[in-house]
Amino acid sequence: MSANxxxxxxxxxxxxxxxxxxxxxxxxxxxxxxxxxxxxxxxLIVYYLLRKGLxxxxxxxxxxxxxxxxxxxxxxxxxxxxxILGTIEIVALASAxxxxxxxxxxxxxxxxxxxxxxxxxxxxxVDVLTGVPSIVFGLxxxxxxxxxxxxxxxxxxxxxALALLMxxxxxxxxxxxxxxxxxxxxxxxxxxxxxxxxxxxNIVLPTALPGMVTGVLLAVARAAGETAPLLFTAxxxxxxxxxxxxxxxxxxxxxxxxxxxxxxxxxxxxWGAALTLVVMILLLNLIARLISRRSRLA
Amino acid sequence: xxxxxxxxxxxxxxxxxxxxxxxxxxxxxxxxxxxxxxxxLIVYFFIRLVGQARPAFAKEGVxxxxxxxxxxVSAEHFGALPLLLGTLITSALALLIGVPVAVAxxxxxxELCPLRLRAPLTVLVELLAAVPSVVYGLWGIFFLAPxxxxxxxxxxxxxxxxxxxxxxxxxxxxxxxxxxxxAIMILPIVSAISREVMSTVPxxxxxxxxxxxxxxxxxxxxxxxxxxxxxxxxxxxxxxGRAIGETIAVTILIGDAPKLGDHVFAQGYSxxxxxxxxxxxxxxxxxxxxxxxxxxxxxxxxxxxxxARLLVVRAARxxxxxxxxxxxxxxxxxxxxxTAGA
Numbered sequence: 001m002s003a004n005x006x007x008x009x010x011x012x013x014x015x016x017x018x019x020x021x022x023x024x025x026x027x028x029x030x031x032x033x034x035x036x037x038x039x040x041x042x043x044l045i046v047y048y049l050l051r052k053g054l055x056x057x058x059x060x061x062x063x064x065x066x067x068x069x070x071x072x073x074x075x076x077x078x079x080x081x082x083x084i085l086g087t088i089e090i091v092a093l094a095s096a097x098x099x100x101x102x103x104x105x106x107x108x109x110x111x112x113x114x115x116x117x118x119x120x121x122x123x124x125x126v127d128v129l130t131g132v133p134s135i136v137f138g139l140x141x142x143x144x145x146x147x148x149x150x151x152x153x154x155x156x157x158x159x160x161a162l163a164l165l166m167x168x169x170x171x172x173x174x175x176x177x178x179x180x181x182x183x184x185x186x187x188x189x190x191x192x193x194x195x196x197x198x199x200x201x202n203i204v205l206p207t208a209l210p211g212m213v214t215g216v217l218l219a220v221a222r223a224a225g226e227t228a229p230l231l232f233t234a235x236x237x238x239x240x241x242x243x244x245x246x247x248x249x250x251x252x253x254x255x256x257x258x259x260x261x262x263x264x265x266x267x268x269x270x271w272g273a274a275l276t277l278v279v280m281i282l283l284l285n286l287i288a289r290l291i292s293r294r295s296r297l298a
Numbered sequence: 299x300x301x302x303x304x305x306x307x308x309x310x311x312x313x314x315x316x317x318x319x320x321x322x323x324x325x326x327x328x329x330x331x332x333x334x335x336x337x338x339l340i341v342y343f344f345i346r347l348v349g350q351a352r353p354a355f356a357k358e359g360v361x362x363x364x365x366x367x368x369x370x371v372s373a374e375h376f377g378a379l380p381l382l383l384g385t386l387i388t389s390a391l392a393l394l395i396g397v398p399v400a401v402a403x404x405x406x407x408x409e410l411c412p413l414r415l416r417a418p419l420t421v422l423v424e425l426l427a428a429v430p431s432v433v434y435g436l437w438g439i440f441f442l443a444p445x446x447x448x449x450x451x452x453x454x455x456x457x458x459x460x461x462x463x464x465x466x467x468x469x470x471x472x473x474x475x476x477x478x479x480x481a482i483m484i485l486p487i488v489s490a491i492s493r494e495v496m497s498t499v500p501x502x503x504x505x506x507x508x509x510x511x512x513x514x515x516x517x518x519x520x521x522x523x524x525x526x527x528x529x530x531x532x533x534x535x536x537x538x539g540r541a542i543g544e545t546i547a548v549t550i551l552i553g554d555a556p557k558l559g560d561h562v563f564a565q566g567y568s569x570x571x572x573x574x575x576x577x578x579x580x581x582x583x584x585x586x587x588x589x590x591x592x593x594x595x596x597x598x599x600x601x602x603x604x605x606a607r608l609l610v611v612r613a614a615r616x617x618x619x620x621x622x623x624x625x626x627x628x629x630x631x632x633x634x635x636x637t638a639g640a
Contacts, residue, residue, distance in 0.1 A: 034402025
């Protein structure tokens, strides 16, 4: 009999039992279904943003300030000019604060602190900062800069709240990149007689630059979408304002205020503003990805 | 002749003048001061927050504030239990819904997916992190919540015998919708960390399982998942930290009702939402109570994130093999940091 067995019969001894095969199929199908479920909300959000947002877009949408008028439909409610400019101003100042400090701390961690107890403590506290909810940063800035100075809201106070939020992201991403700079490069420069600071400024930082730009752009993208820290630091206003010492509007706050409105036209403005904000953030992400692809480190 | 004396120890020739050393010193101490500044800032922050919260704690008592089930602004009663439970209920729902999906995505991307699809799939999931919180709120309240209200009511009617789920009237803003949207928001971070940890499973382990005749799924269950357990739990905890601190989307979706809802399809409140919603017009003890809510939130996220970091770092170091993988923990932290938050 065994002589009659074809190769297929002999192989059949190694075949899976139907139960195990079914289990495998079922598990793989479930994993695939889970992945599909994860992508559904993305598709829905993109679809609705485009459908509702593009409907709200018009040239005047970007060139007029919101009027504060929420009771009449149509164009009288105004656009989102002050919100776009406010977001750009606040985020630009936040980056100007967070990037030098963040990269400075990262350089210290990698070049000087290394694995000393003090450096470990700083790393721990930076991790703590990462986990702090953004609204708590808003409270902090409110306590120190609004209550503390007895004054009121201002654009630059919003920037400081966002800068606190960006700091841990900038520090951690810059540290990871700086660690990737080959030790041989530093040692060659030191062996040629370069002092430490020149090694840092002329060798380490330029090598790490593209990678650090990626981290910074991701931090900026994250900060640009934040609403909570701005609510009681920069507040909201209608007019375009180029003075960071005054009240300032921003896209997330504008959207938040418009969401709660009973007027359809105002809600539509929120969709248009949301699409604008998402496009700005995606552009930053895209640029970050392109730069990181061209970087030689990582 | 000078060169000949060098190895002997005439280092004076190589040393720089004190003036030339100045920039070096300045940079070193400047940067150290900057690092110390970060520490000082956090400590100062904590002290100031406690100071601002003190009047509320003095009025209600610390335990009375945290566990008092009465948030009544006009009567000046500030018990944060409805807010605390609102935060915990919505975050738990977010984990319950979000983590299985995120782990499935990670398993598919690392083990089952065709190699060509891996990168696009990763990018798509990470795109979810690029959507700002307020946009999730907008989408949730105008699209998701009205669309699902009928289904939720159907479920609530069918399960009317189950406490906390069935029997009640479904409102458009409610705990469940908030949890669902939070699940979508924490998906990218949980998925990214799970993927990162799964990619550290040694190929030997997987090949050994397959070589012994395991099916793909058996290989994943035997070799991959146990190896990654603490990493996945850590990722989930980081997601939990995000969900707890999430503010604007929750404020829009939870309904902002200052009492504990009877069931998951009822309106409620959360710690973060109460601050965003009431801070603008709060005065006196009310304002102090909101600072106290912020403090409770701060401590809660601190605990959750502390546990999470511990688990992720331990997982990235590898618990079973003991082999060190120095880049992983860095990359994991970077992922954790770069995914968008509240």
